[in-house]
Amino acid sequence: MLFRAATADPADIDRALAYPADGPLEALPADRVRAELAAGRLRPEWTWFAEDEDGEILARALWWGREDSERPIALDCLQVRAGVADPVAVAARLLTAGHTAFGNLPGYHASLPRDWRGRPDIAGAVAWRREAAYRAGLTSAIERLRYEWNPAAGTVEPTGRLRFREGTDEEFVEAFARVSAGSLDLHTQTELRSMDATRLAREDLAFYRDCPGERSWWRLAELPDGTLAGLAVPSATPYHPNVGYLGVVPEQRGKGLIDEILAEITRFHAGRGARRITATTDTVNAPMAAAFDRAGYEVTEIRLVLEGPSWV
Structure with missing residues (x-):
């Protein structure tokens, strides 16, 4: 053969x-x-x-x-x-x-x-x-929920609980590193077994810079007093706008702020005329899946991802 x-x-x-x-x-x-x-x-x-x-x-x-x-x-x-x-x-x-x-x-x-x-x-x-x-x-398997938003789901207005601003690459490296602590994302958990949070944060930053979305879309999420709460990274695939990355720092979790950050990403894409926004999360990441459900995103499929170690 x-x-x-x-x-x-x-x-x-x-x-x-x-x-x-x-x-x-x-x-x-x-x-x-x-x-x-x-x-x-x-x-x-x-x-x-x-x-x-x-x-x-x-x-x-x-x-x-x-x-x-x-x-x-x-x-x-x-x-x-x-x-x-x-x-x-x-x-x-x-x-x-x-x-x-x-x-x-x-x-x-x-x-x-x-x-x-x-x-x-x-x-x-x-x-x-x-x-x-x-x-x-x-040799490793992850199941991910693929979500889609369309204009019929609507958007919500900002509540004022968070403010969003642009940030430098170094500020985003710090934010990526902080939200990775205690993450339920299986890829993040796996990577943190072989590298520290700062190195992973720099790799995440480089990855999303290479995606079709624009770096200028990214926002840091802060409390009204300027305390970092998380980050919002609207992004895109070659086919659709998508929810690239979002997260809340550990000390601010459990307060519903993930809904505020997801709403900001959704408003951003919708404001640019998006007719479809895609997103994925691991099936085991129940809090993130629940946030998508609350925001009107609908599951369209399960994506089975089979991966192995990287070759250099």
Whole structure:
């Protein structure tokens, strides 16, 4: 069996587009793949096949990145033909070949309906993908709720409990570091096992600077006397405005201030004409999920994120 990336030959790209969407998990339609290829978010060298000796494609993996990414950021699509006897083995070898070529381990992001565990066909499709990803080095799993806001949900006016202002990078580093203490976010908890809060804060700042949103959108949240309460980082994906990052410092938690900060981000995007605002939070982060619910955001899917250690 041959594991390889697609070439820039239009015929090879057409083969990627013609691959059937076997199985119950939603696959990217051909028109979406073409659009992402044209935008540089999917690329031939990030599109990998498993072929048999006759050249028939038995499996396909599509990795995604931003337009300026040097390496892919996430695995968007993993499929193995229904007739393959051992889909786990084929998929694991395909992912390993891609990881070796990229020199990193992009996470696998699978979009699932909320009731996926109660649907045997979807649960089975998740199970073999998860095992294949594990064999290829993606050994940790996080489930995240994906939320959306639309104008029908409305916005709320500021209450005056907080004031919001621009801040320097160093002020945001301090704010990121302070809100990370006691965070329920699983990624934050994991990162803090291997680095201190200040280093993680600088990485967070760099990450959100690289997102499509503008640095000028960010705000520090303060009490009326100037005491730091948290931060609001409105951001964007290549597709929609989103709630990038928000948090409350430990000593101010439990007072409902998270609602004030989320409302500020929502007002900001809505004021710029947003028709949809997206957001995610871990399923275990019940306080954050409750804040989204109160703000009129609705869950649209569960996103299963499989990750491994970073390669340098």
